[in-house]
Amino acid sequence: MVALFTPLEIKDLTLRNRIVISPMHQYSADRGFATDWHLMNVGRYAAGGAGLVFVESTKVLRNGCGTVGDLGIWDDAFIPGLTRLASFIRSCGAAAAIQLGHSGRKARRARPWEGNAPLKGNEPEVFDWDDWTLIAPSEIAADERTDPPLALTQSQIADLVEAWVNAAKRALTCGFDVLELHAAHGYLIHQFLCRTTNQRTDAYGGSLQNRMRLLLEITEAVRSVWPSRKPLFVRLSCEDWSGWSLDDSIALAKQLRTLDVDVIDCSAGGIIMPPPDIAQTFKEPGYQVPFAEKIRTDSGLRTMAVGNIIHGDQANQILLRGQADLVAIARQALLNPNWPLAAALSLGLEPEACHIPDPSGFWLSKNIARQLAGSGPAVWRSDTSESVAS
Numbered sequence: 001m002v003a004l005f006t007p008l009e010i011k012d013l014t015l016r017n018r019i020v021i022s023p024m025h026q027y028s029a030d031r032g033f034a035t036d037w038h039l040m041n042v043g044r045y046a047a048g049g050a051g052l053v054f055v056e057s058t059k060v061l062r063n064g065c066g067t068v069g070d071l072g073i074w075d076d077a078f079i080p081g082l083t084r085l086a087s088f089i090r091s092c093g094a095a096a097a098i099q100l101g102h103s104g105r106k107a108r109r110a111r112p113w114e115g116n117a118p119l120k121g122n123e124p125e126v127f128d129w130d131d132w133t134l135i136a137p138s139e140i141a142a143d144e145r146t147d148p149p150l151a152l153t154q155s156q157i158a159d160l161v162e163a164w165v166n167a168a169k170r171a172l173t174c175g176f177d178v179l180e181l182h183a184a185h186g187y188l189i190h191q192f193l194c195r196t197t198n199q200r201t202d203a204y205g206g207s208l209q210n211r212m213r214l215l216l217e218i219t220e221a222v223r224s225v226w227p228s229r230k231p232l233f234v235r236l237s238c239e240d241w242s243g244w245s246l247d248d249s250i251a252l253a254k255q256l257r258t259l260d261v262d263v264i265d266c267s268a269g270g271i272i273m274p275p276p277d278i279a280q281t282f283k284e285p286g287y288q289v290p291f292a293e294k295i296r297t298d299s300g301l302r303t304m305a306v307g308n309i310i311h312g313d314q315a316n317q318i319l320l321r322g323q324a325d326l327v328a329i330a331r332q333a334l335l336n337p338n339w340p341l342a343a344a345l346s347l348g349l350e351p352e353a354c355h356i357p358d359p360s361g362f363w364l365s366k367n368i369a370r371q372l373a374g375s376g377p378a379v380w381r382s383d384t385s386e387s388v389a390s
Contacts, residue, residue, distance in 0.1 A: 001320065002316060002344075002347050002348075002349060002353075003018065003316055003319035003320050004017060004018050004019065004312060004315050004316040004319060004327065004343060004344075004347065005017045005018070005344060005347075005349060005353050005354075006018065006319075007051075008051070008325065008326065010178075010231040010262050010263065010302070011228070011229050011230060011231050011262065012229040012230070013095055013177050013178065013230065013231055015051035015052050015095055015326075016051045016093060016094070016355055017049070017050070017051040017340065017353075017354075018051060018315075018319055018325070018326050018327055019049070019050045019051050019052075019315070019326075019327060019329060019339075019340050019343070020050065020051065020052040020053075020054065020097075020304060020326050020327065020328040020329070021042075021045040021050045021052070021053045021054055021328070021329060021330070021333050022054060022306055022328040022329065022330040022333075023054035023055065023056045023057055023097075023098075023099040023180070023182075024054075024056055024330055024334070025056045025057060025066070025067075025070070026038060026041055026056055026069070026071075027067050027068075027069035027070065027111040027112070028069050029069050029070055029071045029072065031072075031127050032059070032062075032065070032070065032071060032072025032074070032075075032078060033071075033072070033077075033078060033081050034071060034078070034081035034082055034084065034085055035081075038055070038056075038071070038081075038085055039084060039085060039088060042055060042085050042088065042089055043088050043089070043092070044337040045094070045333055045337055046088065046089040046090075046091075046092035046093070046094040046096075047092045047337070047356060047357050047360060048333070048336075048337040048338045048339065048340055048341065048354075048356065049338065049339075049340030049341050049344075049354030049355060049356045050094050050329075050333070050339075050340055051094060051095065052094060052095045052097055052177075052178060052326070053089045053094045053095070053096060053097065054097040054098065054099055054178075054180065055071070055082070055085055055086075055096070055097065055098045055099070055176075056071060056099065057070070057071075057099045057100070057101035057182050057187075058070075058071040058072065058073045058082070058098055058099065058100060058101070058167075059071065059072050059073065059074065059100075059101060059102060059103070060073060060074055060100055060101070060102055060160075060163040060164050060166070060167040061074050061102060061160070061163050062074055062128055062131045062132060063102075063107060063108075063131060063132050063133045063134070063135060064101065064102030064103050064104070064107060064188065065103065065107055065108075065132065066103040066106060066107055066108075066109060066187075067109055067110065067111050068110075068111070068119075068123070068125040068126060068127075069111055069125075070103075073098075073100065073167045073170050073171065074163065074166075074167065076170065078170070079170055079173055079174055082098070082170075082171070082174040082176075083173070083174040083175055085174075086098070086174050086175040086176050086177075087175060090175070090177070092357050093355050093357070095177040095178060096175065096176050096177050096178070097176060097177060097178035097179070097180060097233070098171050098174070098176045098178075098179060098180070099180040099181075099182050099235065100164060100167050100168065100171065100179065100180070100181055100182060101181075101182030101187055101188075101189075102160070102163075102182075102187060102188040102189070103187050103188060104134075104135060104136045104149065104187055104188030104189075104191045105134055105135070105136040105140070105141065105142045105146070105149040105188075105191060105197070106142050106186055106187055107132065107134055108132050108134060110123075117145060118145050118146045118147070133149075133150060134146070134147060134148075134149035134150065135149050135150050135151075135152050135156070135188070136149035136150070136151065136152070136188065136191050136197065137151065137152065137191050137192045137197060137198040137199070137200050137204060137205060137214075138151050138197065138198055138199040138200055138205075139151045140197055140199065142186075151200070154202065154203070154204070157204060157214060160188075160214075160218075161214075161217050161218050161221050162221075164181070164218045164221065164222055165221045165222055165224075165225055168222045168225050168226050169225050171226075172225070172226065172227070172230075177230060177231070178230065178231045178232075178233060179222070179226050179230065179231075179232055179233070180232075180233035180234065180235055180265060181215070181218060181219060181222065181232075181233070181234045181235070182235050183215050183234055183235060183236055183237075184235045184236050184237040184265075184267045184268075184270060185235075185237055185267065185269070185270035186237070186240070186269075186270030186271045186272075187270070189214060189215050189218070190236075190237055190240070190244070190270060190271065191271075192204060192205075192211055192213075192214040192215065193211050193212060193215065193244050193248070193252070194211070194240055194242055194243040194244040194271050195211065195243040195244070196242045196243035196271055196272070197242075197243070197271060198211050208248060208251065212251075212252050212255065215234070215252070215256075216255060216256075216259065219232075219234065219256060219259045219261060220259050223259055223260050223261075228260065231262040231263065232260065232261050232262055232263075233261070233262065233263040233264070233265050233304070234256055234261050234263075234264055234265065235264075235265035235267055236249050236252070236253075236264055236265070236266065236267065237249075237267055237268050237269055237270050237271075238264075238266050238267065238268055238288070238291035238292075238294075238295060239268050239269075239291060240268065240269055240270060240271045241269065241274050241275065241278050242271035242272050243271065244271070246291060246294060246295075249264075249291070249295060250294065250295055250298045250299055253295050253298075253299035253301050254298075254299050254300075256299075256301070257299055257300060257301050261301065262301070262302060263301065263302045263303065263304055263325070263326065264292075264295050264296075264299070264301050264302075264303050264304070265303075265304045265306065265328070266288055266291040266292035266295060266303050266304060266305060266306065266324070267288060267291075267306055267307065268288050268291060268307070269282075282307075282308070283308070284308065285308050285309070285310055285314060286305070286307065286308060286309055286314060286318065287307055287308055288305065288306060288307035288308075289305045289307070289309075289318055289323050289324065290323075292304065292305040292306075292318075292323055292324040293305075293321075293322070293323035293324065296322070296323070296324060296325070302325040302326070303324045303325060303326075304324060304325065304326040304327070304328050305318050305323060305324035305326070305327050305328065306327075306328035306330070309327055309328070309329060309332070310332055311343070311346070312342065312343025312344070312346045312347050313346065313347065315327040315329075315343065316343075316347060338356070338360075338364065340354045340356075341354045341356060341364060350365075351364060351365035352365070
């Protein structure tokens with residue numbers, strides 16, 4: 001049974017398979033606007049056979065941008081560019097998803113390949129510096145290099161919820177099939193969840209219920225404008241080893257289920273650097289899959305597994321064992337945008353199982369099938385005829 005290529009119905013949406021391309025920051029927007037790079041990036045995954053393709057974390061407010069290259073959705077002016085991305089993904093037979101986020105105290109930094117250091121405001125690409133204020137639940141800096149953020153007032157929190165609502169309305173106008181709320185990886189919503197970063201003494205801090213309040217309010221408000229026929233996902237750091245636990249995530253997932261959330265996207269970490277013994281587990285294949293399994297079992301919600309999922313058989317077994325309902329691929333898709341085809345062939349399916357568009361699928365079915373059948377993703381060394389697993 002090849003569960004990986006079994007269609008999945010969520011609300012009124014039918015995914016052609018269980019393969020999802022994770023939202024991956026490209027840091028390549030132009031003042032928040034999508035560029036040709038974004039079209040190329042999502043297009044190669046949609047044409048590669050994935051069932052659901054995510055556009056990266058797109059910021060609901062200007063001060064939510066992590067870098068100068070983050071995508072934005074805080075203004076109607078961004079709608080045409082994002083619509084182009086959603087339309088192209090759908091034209092390739094995949095469903096189009098977008099993740100909505102806010103970086104909070106982790107905002108206003110250089111791109112990763114430029115050092116990831118806090119920006120000073122005089123860099124050539126910086127715009128609207130006065131509106132790029134660091135905010136968080138409490139005045140606790142992200143690290144020793146970063147200025148302390150401003151602690152949000154309750155009226156500002158209400159404005160923040162409204163920003164997510166407005167972003168969801170724009171995502172609907174753009175034609176996206178799936179919406180995901182980013183509540184993981186040490187960004188703003190996660191900062192409210194974690195007791196290490198949330199030192200508030202009002203209704204948004206202290207107890208577990210209070211720390212969950214912002215996400216629950218955002219979810220309820222977004223669901224009121226995001227149609228009930230369309231799936232709503234939430235990404236969680238199910239365990240952050242910093243002040244938010246798997247048990248906390250299970251309790252949260254149960255409440256999110258009552259607010260008509262459909263899928264929990266199960267990730268981990270992000271508040272502080274994990275201890276060495278925890279960091280070592282990040283190298284293990286499927287190291288976050290147990291989180292997806294536990295939340296799925298205890299909350300009754302569908303889950304999506306992510307994290308060092310490498311091979312088609314590995315992904316298929318996750319589904320067959322009932323550990324998750326969807327499997328998300330990231331770096332392996334960067335390595336091989338046709339990962340779904342390689343997975344299908346390695347599992348004994350015909351190339352047609354991936355429904356790759358004819359301009360590439362016709363040729364791939366003739367040539368790649370002979371090279372990859374039974375061996376998974378592969379490259380060829382110039383000095384030998386042997387195939388080497390990549």
